[in-house]
Amino acid sequence: MEALVVQALTGLASASSLFLVASGLSLIFGVTRVVNFAHGSFYMLGAYIAVTLTGVLPRGDPVVWWLAIVGASVAVGVIGAGIEMTVLRRIYRAPELFQLLATFGIVLVIQDLALMTWGPQDLLGPRAPGLRGAVDVLGQPFPVYDLVLIAIGPIVLLGLWIVVQRTRFGMLVRAATHDRQMVAALGVDQRLLFTAVFALGSCLAGLGGALQLPREAVALHMDLAIIAEVFVVVVVGGLGSVPGAYLAALLISQLHAFGILVLPEITLVLIFLVMAVVLVVKPHGLLGRPTVHAAAAAPTMVLGPAPRPLRLAALAALGVALVLPWLGSDHLTVLGVDMAVFVLFAASLHLLMGPGGIVSFGHAGLFGVGAYAVALSVKLWAAPMALSLSLAPIAAGLAGVLFGVLCAHLSGVYLAMLSLAFAQILWSTSVQWVALTGGDNGILGVRASGFAPASMAFYYLTLILCLAATLLLRRAILAPWGYALRAARDAPKRAAAIGIPIVQIQWAAFGLAGLAAGLAGGLFAYGKGSVFPTYLSIPKSVDALLIVLLGGVATLSGPIVGAIVFVGLEDVLTRATELWRLVLGLTILALVLAFPDGIAGAVAKATRRA
């Protein structure tokens, strides 16, 4: 009994910091409609800056310590405002996903800047002066600092509630959260409002990070570690709802605290499962309200034959691909395999995102199912390559259909978040079911005799399979089924009125995307000779999103161009510089700002104009 109370209190303390970060993200999303991936980075920056400030300032004085914490939070707010004004402000009109891409670019840049500033080793900050001890709770020791944290959550909630409900600023925030166009129509200076909200949101994330100082070491992986959980909290609570964020933070933290006691192996799965259930039952979260969506005004291009320069480039690329292994460089051969695999992986995501208009944040989930299907069939049954490479697409295809059935009734950001949850469930399983998957150590020795990763045989096998599968997807997009999928995206009401079975057509899209992503994942497993949970992780999903968006959603060649450029760029960067994340991040930002239609889209536009 006593242990349970202490566990519940620990959960409450965690809920407070989770709430601080999540409320900021929720406010930012509500007003600007930007899903800010960099929010975890702000949290991390808050913690790092707090370490520095507490180190510079005189120690031992509680007032100084708390000033340092607040100072760190304000500093992050200023950084957030700066980023909003230099980057995000230019892309509010861009499609939702470009904004996401830009914020992921910011994640990469901040990661490397933090590495340069604070170094790779974990840092420990000073504990809060005067709050170091423990108090007696029902005979169990409980840290005083955690009691303070428990109080901070509701205090901030109350403060935010007063600001949002009782001030003019808050009124604008509420109005913008409910109907953004209305606020613009009323003549409010949106630029100022957006910057202010972004600053406030970043400030809260920074505070959340700084307050973690006495509880955990500050490390470079804090950003992505928290962002997935924060997304869950924000979505479960309802996007844009601050009280919802608190409720969800409580729910998730208690789930965590007690899950560890009862079923330590599946705590992560449990959290994402809760999110999936909430979204299936309440598509707008616990306290979220449907928002008035601005009509999608982005002109969508008519699919046509590729312009001449692109066709020539495709022929040239195919020529290079055919002779690549004869150049005698294992490195190039392996790189070629990666490119082929990523072309197919990206093409499968493009099927959903482009013609389907369905944004998946969890596409790596399907890729990983393919990879693990291969690895497990090899490990458990010593399956031959032909069998395991058939199982991979089948398993991922089934996973895709299941996923489609669960989330076809959602749209926009909520669908994206459910897909994220879906991938995270698979990822957690791969991490925590150690007996089957080897956990973080992965499964090694995924080999087939005669098809060594850098061998010519494996290279050509991969090239042929990926090329054929990509061309089949392309064929399906140009067939009546693909047009029906686009019809459902362009005008759902009209599509239903002419008799298109929208839901079934979309399920098929998930299934096909699963088949293709699974094959890509299976080939990737053989190409690397091993599989790891990272194959199912968020960064892998973001890779696919990056490729599709860089290449351009509105063109069929987009994912192909995007994959080749991305894999090549990553290879060059990782070998050329330690700071490849910084360069990649800045490249992404430059591309997003310069080519809102993607590379292939820009080429198509330029040739059409000529």
Added chain:
Amino acid sequence: MLEAIGLAKRFGGVEAVVDVSLHVAAGEVLALIGPNGAGKTTLFNLLAGQVTPDRGRVHLAGQDVTGWTPRALAHHGLARSFQIPDVFRSMTVRENLQVALASHADRLWRFWSPLATTAVAEADCLLATAELGHLADQAAGVLAYGDVKRLELALALVGEPRVVLLDEPTAGTAPAERAGLMRTAIAAARARDAALLFTEHDMDVVFEHADRVAVLDAGRIIASGTPEAIRADPVVQRAYLGHG
């Protein structure tokens, strides 16, 4: 061909449609008029399955189709256009019709043969009917408003419908264009022996083209009859003048 019996729909506290009964025969042209907010679009949505009625039945070609989905109704011979044009903007004008034709012919589950070679002749025939032949390869997203209305009409004619519902087919087009558009629609419906039900604000269009006129006010049918009878009906005059 299409019959509504005692249809009713309430949204919160608002009674949008109250006990509406109407009937359109094959080859007949019925105009539905009424002031803004009279419930015309709701009635259309009830007839075409976008909204489920609280009470009442809908019969289509002798079959009770109450509560059917828009998709099922489409396959049973009901076609409609939307007041706010809703076409497939990322496709060419011809592709819009090709995908609709493929849907009616149950050919959507084809993953191999390209749409470009599917139902080209039928699509071009419908485009000629709607006088859109010269724009066949244009992107639907960049059409002029009047041409979007024509495309809506062409889409509503796909698959030899038994009943065509046109929600303000000429709204937003130039006055000179309206009569032509309406004549095209009526000729196409008559040629197919389809029942045509349309809403319209332009009274010249209504009185010139309709066989019968039904007047909707505050969710009820207050009058119904030939154009001449409706024009002379004091109840109708009061409803219109009363709403100013």
